[in-house]
Amino acid sequence: MDVEALVEGVLAGERRAVARAISLVEDGRPELAELSAGIYGATGRAATMGLTGAPGVGKSTIAAAVVGLARGLEHRVAVLAVDPTSPYTGGALLGDRVRMQEHATDPGVFIRSMATRGHLGGMALAAPEAVRVLDAAGYDHVLVETVGVGQAEVDVAAATDTAVVVLAPGMGDAVQMAKAGILEVADIFVVNKADKEGAGDVMRGLRQMLHLGAVRDWDPPVLLTTASDGAGIDDLWEAVQAHRAWLGTSGGLAAKRRARLLREVESLAAERFRERATSALERDPGLIEDLLDRRIDPYGAASRLGSLQGEGR
Amino acid sequence: MDVEALVEGVLAGERRAVARAISLVEDGRPELAELSAGIYGATGRAATMGLTGAPGVGKSTIAAAVVGLARGLEHRVAVLAVDPTSPYTGGALLGDRVRMQEHATDPGVFIRSMATRGHLGGMALAAPEAVRVLDAAGYDHVLVETVGVGQAEVDVAAATDTAVVVLAPGMGDAVQMAKAGILEVADIFVVNKADKEGAGDVMRGLRQMLHLGAVRDWDPPVLLTTASDGAGIDDLWEAVQAHRAWLGTSGGLAAKRRARLLREVESLAAERFRERATSALERDPGLIEDLLDRRIDPYGAASRLGSLQGEGR
Numbered sequence: 001m002d003v004e005a006l007v008e009g010v011l012a013g014e015r016r017a018v019a020r021a022i023s024l025v026e027d028g029r030p031e032l033a034e035l036s037a038g039i040y041g042a043t044g045r046a047a048t049m050g051l052t053g054a055p056g057v058g059k060s061t062i063a064a065a066v067v068g069l070a071r072g073l074e075h076r077v078a079v080l081a082v083d084p085t086s087p088y089t090g091g092a093l094l095g096d097r098v099r100m101q102e103h104a105t106d107p108g109v110f111i112r113s114m115a116t117r118g119h120l121g122g123m124a125l126a127a128p129e130a131v132r133v134l135d136a137a138g139y140d141h142v143l144v145e146t147v148g149v150g151q152a153e154v155d156v157a158a159a160t161d162t163a164v165v166v167l168a169p170g171m172g173d174a175v176q177m178a179k180a181g182i183l184e185v186a187d188i189f190v191v192n193k194a195d196k197e198g199a200g201d202v203m204r205g206l207r208q209m210l211h212l213g214a215v216r217d218w219d220p221p222v223l224l225t226t227a228s229d230g231a232g233i234d235d236l237w238e239a240v241q242a243h244r245a246w247l248g249t250s251g252g253l254a255a256k257r258r259a260r261l262l263r264e265v266e267s268l269a270a271e272r273f274r275e276r277a278t279s280a281l282e283r284d285p286g287l288i289e290d291l292l293d294r295r296i297d298p299y300g301a302a303s304r305l306g307s308l309q310g311e312g313r
Numbered sequence: 314m315d316v317e318a319l320v321e322g323v324l325a326g327e328r329r330a331v332a333r334a335i336s337l338v339e340d341g342r343p344e345l346a347e348l349s350a351g352i353y354g355a356t357g358r359a360a361t362m363g364l365t366g367a368p369g370v371g372k373s374t375i376a377a378a379v380v381g382l383a384r385g386l387e388h389r390v391a392v393l394a395v396d397p398t399s400p401y402t403g404g405a406l407l408g409d410r411v412r413m414q415e416h417a418t419d420p421g422v423f424i425r426s427m428a429t430r431g432h433l434g435g436m437a438l439a440a441p442e443a444v445r446v447l448d449a450a451g452y453d454h455v456l457v458e459t460v461g462v463g464q465a466e467v468d469v470a471a472a473t474d475t476a477v478v479v480l481a482p483g484m485g486d487a488v489q490m491a492k493a494g495i496l497e498v499a500d501i502f503v504v505n506k507a508d509k510e511g512a513g514d515v516m517r518g519l520r521q522m523l524h525l526g527a528v529r530d531w532d533p534p535v536l537l538t539t540a541s542d543g544a545g546i547d548d549l550w551e552a553v554q555a556h557r558a559w560l561g562t563s564g565g566l567a568a569k570r571r572a573r574l575l576r577e578v579e580s581l582a583a584e585r586f587r588e589r590a591t592s593a594l595e596r597d598p599g600l601i602e603d604l605l606d607r608r609i610d611p612y613g614a615a616s617r618l619g620s621l622q623g624e625g626r
Binding site: 032033036037039040041043044128129150151152258261262264265266267268269270271272273274276277278281288291292294296297298299300301302303305306 | 345346349350352353354356357441442463464465571574575577578579580581582583584585586587589590591594601604605607609610611612613614615616618619
């Protein structure tokens with residue numbers, strides 16, 4: 001593969017190059033390091049937004065409405081729908097999005113489903129790189145939509161500038177989300193399907209739970225939307241802009257990006273090391289025998305692998 | 314802390330020592346390596362069994378019934394209730410288990426909730442070590458009960474000899490479990506609350522889904538139980554024994570334990586390396602600046618951290 005040409009294509013915003021680059025990230029191919037190095041200088045311009053919530057709360061409908069609004073402002077928008085737990089791009093993921101189809105032929109919109117197929121760090125490490133590809137390709141906004149509310153989804157949401165958590169009446173509950181640690185990463189809450197019975201209860205339950213949490217510098221607003229007819233989308237857009245403005249003036253954006261970049265580099269380094277530990281273990285049948293015969297315990301064995309790899313510094 | 318005395322206490326089966334050792338594992342204290350080395354030689358005797366399923370399917374009731382049966386056979390039993398996603402031992406986890414209370418004063422039974430408080434590898438690495446503590450303390454059976462059906466629970470279930478997956482009518486569905494990868498790790502399926510409407514549907518749905526999967530050497534049985542009155546618990550016990558017998562004769566037990574031990578050591582080594590990568594990054598402000606100013610990309614930075622740590626071998 002000609003990575004240099006691929007990088008050029010991405011930087012020129014060519015759709016085919018962008019699509020191929022994201023596939024390369026999904027597959028965790030060896031060319032990834034060269035791609036990453038090639039595009040990194042052109043990143044950091046896009047505003048990134050996460051959309052997390054249980055299946056059925058209407059994340060895709062909200063995403064489509066936000067895309068419509070951003071296009072009205074002539075912004076270029078990319079939507080990345082990620083499924084952190086599946087090695088397959090789930091049919092449902094794109095099948096659902098009838099509304100998104102309205103935007104499919106718009107050259108200012110890029111829509112893509114993404115799964116983890118071979119990236120060694122799973123979606124938590126693959127998603128940020130895919131977002132950088134879209135950023136480097138010149139999209140002003142990158143929306144990252146996840147499929148559920150587990151730890152993996154929280155990790156992906158935490159890798160965006162503004163994490164929007166979506167709830168809806170009758171679809172999962174705030175306690176479940178609290179367990180997954182999603183309340184802590186949310187910058188904005190949306191209670192969608194506001195026209196349905198129980199929306200008020202969801203909102204009250206959420207506000208109660210937020211009051212129990214630690215006081216934060218940014219107080220996440222709780223908004224009501226009915227994305228299917230566009231109600232509340234203007235408010236959501238304004239809340240996202242307000243959050244970004246706050247991030248900018250408070251120094252929060254730089255701090256947030258710095259912290260997640262360092263975490264990402266540490267994780268990448270640890271995953272590379274895991275591969276080396278695996279091959280070191282394979283090359284050391286004596287260690288495996290000692291382990292199986294209980295002459296060395298797992299912690300001792302891990303330590304021995306560590307020193308093989310230069311633990312002594 | 315006198316780890317030597319703690320190890321002696323665990324090996325002698327003293328309840329207080331066992332409880333303190335598990336707390337030490339939860340907290341990921343530095344003494345963990347010494348504890349692990351001290352007890353490891355005495356492990357490998359307990360039969361371990363996982364109980365995984367959505368909240369409300371009756372895992373605790375099944376666990377209590379299995380404990381009762383095993384005690385009738387004069388086996389010693391430990392139950393470890395783990396919450397992989399929470400840093401707190403949830404009140405609900407032990408509050409629920411009225412039936413388990415029957416066993417609380419039985420010296421042949423040890424019951425313990427566990428959460429991840431500081432163990433660097435999270436529950437996926439803390440749980441196997443806690444199971445080894447119980448194994449070394451002489452419990453014939455260790456039941457590991459998890460609270461949900463996410464990836465973390467699957468990882469914990471996969472760390473037992475016999476993974477039992479519990480479903481019930483109206484409580485989550487098989488599709489959700491399939492997504493979490495739980496069908497692949499299950500050795501036995503239980504449809505609990507067999508007296509409730511819909512139990513037959515759950516069973517049929519599950520069997521259909523199993524037929525779609527790859528053919529495996531061990532064909533997981535699907536059992537019906539009504540744990541609240543003990544119905545079907547004998548069948549479950551026999552299925553667990555049959556699975557263990559099959560593991561023994563097929564060589565599967567040794568292979569399964571070997572594979573998970575190697576995975577555990579690799580993960581422990583990678584987590585240790587992550588800590589070293591973090592401190593190496595902290596000692597290298599130039600690298601952080603290069604990263605923030607986009608002179609080096611995350612993959613390049615991870616590689617530089619790797620070479621700092623002896624990548625050259």
